[in-house]
Structures are given as structure tokens and as C-alpha cells.
Amino acid sequence: MTKISDYQSNDPIAWCPGCGNFGILNALKQALLELEIKPEDILIVSGIGQAAKLPHYLRCNTFNGLHGRTLPFASGAKIANHKLVVIAVGGDGDGYAEGGNHFIHAMRRNINITYLVHNNQIYGLTKGQASPTTEEEMVTGTTPSGVFIPPEKPLALAIASDCSFVARGFVGEQDHLIYLIKEAIKNEGFSFLDILQPCVSFNKVNTYQWYKDRVYKLEQDLYDPYNKINAFNKALEWGEKIPIGIIFKSHRKPYEDLTGLKDSVVLSERILEKDKLEQLYKEFY
């Protein structure tokens, strides 16, 4: 039986007091516990940013790589050992700016990994510059006259890409977030979960209260996530009211099924039969 303490890491946490990341860390731990996934079977791949420090604060296999490059690395890892539960973690800058191209193609590839984006609509680690999701008119270190280009719509982008699982959570709704993380991990295919969280140091607009006043949960029993047009409208809803929940799902087969990885020997454990090599030479005689 797995206990919450099994996920305890001894690395001291380096986030600001009150950071939204704490709530995501706790929800992730709880979700892993409820799914009874052993630490040695989890691989968390993270980029660079405050969010990307997360796997250090968990007991799990960790690859804290480069800014924006989480998804290709996580994809390669999952292909090599499809029995691992692979989770990619990064922030809005990491995933939507530096890693934007990888994000689109990871959704197309549909490898069975879960992608958690800590979306606080600002750059934290580099101390308060505009991110792709920063609201228009917001003044930041790099936009002294205010942001004048509209924010990216990551959920709508994901739906357009026919992403297998598209959801949005809010760190202030812990039980709901735990539910979403569990559903994302259970989904077979690329699961994308955008998590709204405040940055207490650098985003004075989108505060904890700002989100709390606006988010509402989709009634998952009544809502059909397979309805693409409807989902697209939901994904664009932003302002007075912001929906959270599983916004979109598609019936695509995951990469592992299409490549035959799923039901065969783990790639990294396959061993060449040397006798079979002779056949390769034939075409060169």
C-alpha cells in the first residue's frame, strides 16, 4: 500500500511562500497516491522555470532538462519505456513560448504522457516579464507600455490539434484538480492540463481572488467533451467567467497502439538477434 509519505523528497523547497505551485505539488502527490503509482514507476520531465522545480520535491524519477524542451524528451523516454507513467511539467513561458512548436507536435503524435502547465500568466523565475498568456495592457518588465498583443489560447490550440485530452484546473479547487490530474494520467494518449495559479510575486492582476471570482466547474455529467465545436467555444471563454474541467476529449489511438509498442517488449529491453542481420546484407550483393 502506497502512503503519501512515500512521495516525500528531502530536497528543500525554493518557491516563494504562498506560491500556487505548492497546491499543484500537493494535488499531484494526492493523485499519484490515489492511483497507487509507485515512485520508481513515475518519470517527471520538467523544463526551466519555477514550475519546473516541482519533481525535485517529489520522490520520483526526475529529468529537469531545458527550457521548452520537456515534451520531446518526455516523448523519447515514454517510447523507450512505455510502462513508466511519464508526466511533463512546465510553466506558460516554457510550454507556450519556448516549447510552442513541440507542444503542437506532441499533441499530433499523441504519445501517452500527461502534460501539466502551471499557467500563472507571467514569467516568475526571470522576475516578472510578459508570457504568452499575459493579459493585454498589463505592464511588465519587458512591456512598460503594457502588453499590446492578445494572449495565446492554449486550450483552443489544443482542440484544433485534436489533442486526446484537454482540461483546465485551478489550484484553488484542490479536490477538482486532483480529479483532473487523475483523469489526465488515466487517459490513454497525450493529456494536456492547463492549471491556473497565481504568481504572488510578479502578477498583481491575476491573483488568487481574481481566479476564484471567475472560475466555474463544468458539470461533467451533462457536458459532452467529445463535441468539438462546443468544446472550442468553452475553450475560448475567458473574462467574467472561466470554465474549469475536462473541456475536450478525442477518440484518437495513442502512438503506442499505432507503433505496436503497447503490447510488446519494452523498447529499451529489446535485444538484437544477430542471426537476423545477415538478411540485411542481401540487398547489397
Add this chain to the structure above:
Amino acid sequence: MVENISGCDLTIRIGGEAGQGMQIMSNLLGKVFVRIGLYVFINQDVMSRIRGGHNFSQIRVSSKPIRSMSSDIDILVCLDENTLNIYKDKIGKIVIYDKDKIKENQASHKRYIAIPLEEIAKNVGKNPKMVNTVAAGAILSLLDLSLDTIFSLLTEIFATKGDEVINANKSCIQAGYDYVKQIYKDTPLCKFNVELKRSNRMLISGSETIALGAIASNLRFYSAYPMSPSTHIMEYLASKQKQYGLIVEQAEDEISAINMALGAYFCGARAMTGTSGGGLALMVESISLAGMTETPIVIIDAQRPGPATGLPTRTEQADLLFVTYAGHGEFPRVILSPSTPEKAFYLINRAFYFTEKYQIPVFILVDQYFNDSLWTVEEFNLENININKQGMLSYDDLKNIEPFHYRRYEITDSGISPRITPGTPNQVLYVDSDEHNEEGHITESADVRKNMVEKRLKKITGLYKEISSPDIYPNENADSYIVSWGSTFGVIEEVINILRQKGVNIGYIHFSEVYPLREDIIPNKILKNSKLISVENNATGQFTKLLKTETGFNINNKILKYDGRPFNYQELVEKIKRILE
């Protein structure tokens, strides 16, 4: 009938527009020659376009082993008029052309052979595109070789396409053959003065030997983005992935390609990526990531002339210094650059050994000339191929580690920390691109930083002991030596043999394991007594620069070629003679 064609060394250039099937024709003829016991070298001269322009494929066939091209063209086959116009009166002791398509005024000093290639292709093969097949028959006729071998080859190659295709090809060959026989009844153009018998040699491209070497080394994952001249490696591997249980993934860009390969290797699958210079430039950030996280990775750089897009379908050896220094920060690496395709097959295996044992990036530097040329290769010996994973924590050592106390970056005397992969029972590993402590957690401690830098760099000591010395021929007593690296070996080997036969006491020093370079990598005796001449396919003498940096030794005599074309032996003989005079 025709003079000046040596009985045992012949070069055929087949020219035409892109898409006219010059490569298919040379490959087919090449295989025929190899099967009957001759040696073949085929190089491609191709423009960066799919149709039109002027391309050629050039076959050199000899009764002795050859690994280079000749500038002396014996037979020129013109599949279009442009080819004839370009080379008119310049090359080709014999010129084959289509008498209906190309208007030629007879030149006196050459033998022009007019064949209605397209007419025969239309009438006999029912396909005007089969001019190349007709021409192949004509060439075999000129050389008075039997058609048995090419017929059995065609039967094998087109086995899946059915009898109709096979017979159409055979008929075109036969018609081309007969047409020439009719005109030139008695004397064959030349006779190979050796006993022709079935050989077990292969005719194979550099790209294919790299791919074969990787499969033989238990490669499991290859990710890349298409870029000439590396693409054929990916295409070949992709064509074999089902049969050999590997995954080939076409990434969205080279950044993704290298990160996928790193992810796969991190999880224990032998992984490789391949590209050319421009793609490698995109990978640089993650080369540094491999250095910092100590994750194994094998990277193929198939060089082409730069800067930027350069000459996409042509050749150069100008990425050496780039590869030596690519990546921010300081960390060790290995650079291998095979002399021959045989060497490439075994070097790929060495690359996996080095990258796993030392947990550093390993580069294979090849080039368009090496990759796209077809070489005559002896059968590979699999006994020397090692597929055991290196640098792993042993099962016994693992038992002695308390649960969840494994330290990925344990400081050791060699600088090598035994690896585990995710999924190891009761252990996890923390790996970080930030500076990290022995557990793998982020640190800013000055002491830990210093220790970690030293740990990573300590691996060079072990590498110095394992990196092979250059090949030195014939011994250490020559008056002069050609110093070179990578794909120039074949032509240099031939040049040295030619010069030695003429009484010049010259040898070669050739590097296939290029970096790191020990201070004493060139024997003192040679440095003291002999004249050194470097030969490189670049403009600045990059290897000599590297050699000077690493060993302090300077080579003043340089022969450099940077027009996007490989060396031929004749030009090299002349250039060396001039330096030695």
C-alpha cells in the same frame, strides 16, 4: 579498337537531367561488376533539384581494391544533350549518346557511339524512360561481359514487381547489348585481365553502412529531421524498423530530434540522431544538456558545405571545429570520423561504447561524399560488435544501496557515476541541467560546483587511454606523410600507393578517432624526421588547427579543397608532388 583504356581500371560517367535514372543505372552496373569479382566505387554529383539540371553518377571499376574516384573518364554516357554539350571534347574516350535525340558532329579524336536509346526503350521496353537500361546493356556489350549476372540481378530486384517488369528490363538490356555488338563485332573495348568469379562483397553507400552498424549495435531509437545528406540514414532505418524492432521518429525539428533521443537513452534504449551542419546548430543547446546531465547520445553529422544552407547536395569537411566546441560550458566529448564504410560499421559500435561508458555526447562526422558514394565492402564481422550496455550500476552494487539512496552523480575516481534507468525497483534518479549535487538536486554551493566540474572533466583521462591512435602507413620511417581525417582516406591511400610505386618514400597518418587528441598522438620519431602535409576538404585546415591546439604541433603544408567537390587521386598526386619538389 580503342587505345588508352587500361585493361583493369575504367571510369564511366553517366550524365543527364535529375530524374533520368543515372543512379539506378550505375547501381545496377556496379552490382554486376562487384558480383563478378571486380571492385567498384561510385560517386554521385547531384544538383539540389528534383527534375532538370545536370547530374551525373560515376562508376569506377577495377580489378584491384579502390576507394576513390578518377578524373580520367573512359566512357561518357549522355542521357541528354546538355551532358554532351558540357563535356564535349573535354572528357570521355568513348561517348555514348542517343543518335535520334542528340545532334552530334563527329569529333575526330573520340569514338562516338550513336545508339537510338529512346527508340529502343520505346519499342522493346514499351517505356521511353528505360533509356538508362538500354545504355547499361550497351556498356556491358562494350566490355564484352556476359548478361547472365545482370539478368539474375534484375530478377531479384524486381521480384515483387512481376515478370512483365523483369522481362521489359531484360529486353532493353539485351537490345542495347545487341545493338553495340552489331556495330563492333570483333574487338571488345577492353578486357579485364583477371579471372572473373563470384564474390561475396557488397556494394553499399556510406549512409547504409552507418545504419547497418547502428542496427548491429542494437540501436532501438532514431529521431531526426530530414536534411541532406543525412536523410538516407533515417529512411533506411525506417524501412527496417518493423523487422528489427526499432522506432524511427521524424521530429518537428532538430531540437526535438536530439531531445527525443536523449529521453530514450535516459530510459535505457540505445538512441541516435543524425543531421547536417545546420540541423546540428539547432541541437547545440542539447549537446550541452547531454554534457551536463551525463546522458548518453550518439550524433551523426553528415557534413555539407556551409555556411548556412551552403551547397545542400555537395561535400565538405568543415564542421570539425564546430563539433569540437559545440555547446556552452565545458564538458568532454568524443569525435569519430570513419576512413571507410567498413570502419564506419565498427566505429558506430565504438560510439555507443564511448557514449554509455563515459556518459558524454559522441559525434560521428561523415560527409555527403562518404554517405552518398557506393563502396565495395567485404562482409562485416559481427564478432567484434558489442551490444552490452555500458556504464550501468551492477546488480550486486544495486543490492548494496539502501532503498531510494541511489546517487546519480556519485563522485568517483574516474569521474564516471554508474547509471540506472527509471523503473529500477526501490530507487529513483534525479537528473538536472542545473548544477547539481551527488543526489542530482539543484545546488549553488561553490564547493559542489567545483567538484562536479572536475568530475565531468576527469573522464578525459580515461578517454585518452581508450581513443585509438591514428593509422600510420607503412611504418615510422617515411620521409613524408599525408595527415588526414575521415572520408579523405580512400583517395589518400591510393595516392600514397601511386607515389610509393614511383619511388617516393611517403606514408600516411590517418585519424578515424579524431578527438580527444593526446599530446603524443603523433610519434616523436615522425615529428623529428619527416615532412608532414595535411589534406582536408575545407578552406581553413581545421584539423591542423585542432592538432596544434591540442598537441602544440603545427603542420605548415596544407592541401585544402573547398569547392564542394571531393578530391580525385590525379589532382592530389600533382599537388603533393609540387610540395615535395
